[in-house]
Amino acid sequence: MTAVDVRLDHLAIATRFAAGPEHWPVAPRFNPVSRWYERLHVADDHEVWLLTWLPGQSTDLHDHGGSAGAFHVFAGSLTEDTVTTTAGGSPHLTGRELGEGAGRRFSTRHIHRITNRSSRPAVSIHVYGPALTTMTRYRLGRDGLEVRTVEKAGVQW
Template sequence: MTASGTIRAGLPAVVRDQRPAAAGTLPRGSRPATRHLPTRLRPADLLRIADQGAADILDGRYDALLPSRWDRTTRSATRLERRDDLELWLVSWVDDGRSELHDHAGSLGALTVMSGSLREYHWTGDDLRVRVLGAGDQAAFPIGWVHDLMRDPQPAGTGPGPAPTLTVQAYSPPLTAQSYYEVTEHGTLRRTRTELKELPE
């Protein structure tokens, strides 16, 4: 083996093979950019954690943390767990309790709807797309996801003060900041402010 062959043999495969990759493919031995996220957890992990959190609530594991009565006029959040790389919340959504169009800064997120239904307006890059998540539905939010969440309005005639929509929400790393946005008259997204956060939205 030549000297250059010896040197090349000691390099990682991604460095050894410098031939250009075909369009749309990754070089041999490389991984998608998700390995550079600020957490070891992935959206699929957070979906599983949120779902398990909902099951644990139903099993009574968090009874000591939950309110004896839900406030039907103000959105509220109860932290269920917090670790270095994860936090888990139970959020109560009420009418007129919009979260505003926002991101989660450097955190990934996921939620499970426990009861009621939630309406999400998600920025697609061109406009806002709406979807409704009902009890048992889940959604994940990668870094860069911009959305607004609100309790799905009740049908007319259901009476005042309906029970809140409840969601279990997991974030990794734990939320520390969120940026807020507005859609401009040109159909683009404009950041209006960034805030340090104690509670999820």
């Protein structure tokens, strides 16, 4: 069996951070208006974020500006929706629930939406490499994805 190089495996990094919450520089907080997030760590080739989600809180459909990454559900459950197009069909969202301890890697071209559809708060760890510089937010129209906004790190978040 080949050892995983955790410097390059975003999910391994997220899982490692999830295993040591006592080392997080900040404790999770919950905001009743919108999801809460705080950067836990930054390195030359990646960054790590802590996010909290009350029931019903979600992101818009978005990408990560060319960064690859992963997320790990530390507590609760989250649903990830991705855009799927069937042969000859219209694009639609396909959801996948990820429970506590589950994780997901994604590529530099990944577009998704994450929602807490459960009745319990959720906490997740997200890793992006390289660090986020932009995020494009989308709307799913009849003809496919339409760009709504492009946000810049340090300006809009």
